[in-house]
Amino acid sequence: MTELDTVIHAPARLRVVATLATLDATDEITFPRLQQLLDMTAGNLSTHLRKLEDAGYVRMSKTHSGRKPVTYLALTTPGRRAFEDYTATLTALLKGSGT
Template structure:
């Protein structure tokens, strides 16, 4: 019997919510920071902290740009992040089924 490990970067509750939300978007799609913040009901600072950890792992990419004269940040799940989330959910399903 092997021991399955859940990705600690994704496993934190807030980051799991972020990644699950981003994974629901089509590959290549992105979401504006304020919209993600509102969906997840997180403070800007809290969301930024978790996004930084996900970005450091290569799971998300942040695109900072301007819309007119206002700064805008868009977030997308990378292919590495999508793969990591799929591996995480697969490992979790195996763990729950007891087929580790």
């Protein structure tokens, strides 16, 4: 039986990845918008994003809009693939078939 990806499996990180997976592969979302959608504190979201970034699942790009810093977030190709594998494994486990 294949194991669930422990990086994604943590509830908060699963919510982050699932939300980012709804974006087109070329789209990004700002940190405040993601924070609002997930109703998470900035510190909590940052901690989970760091783990996802360290795993290569999330890409963060920092820029400025005028004088204000802006952070954009997106799933990487490996992150999207890992989420697809995660959901396939979870589906198989729920059906009792394992993989």
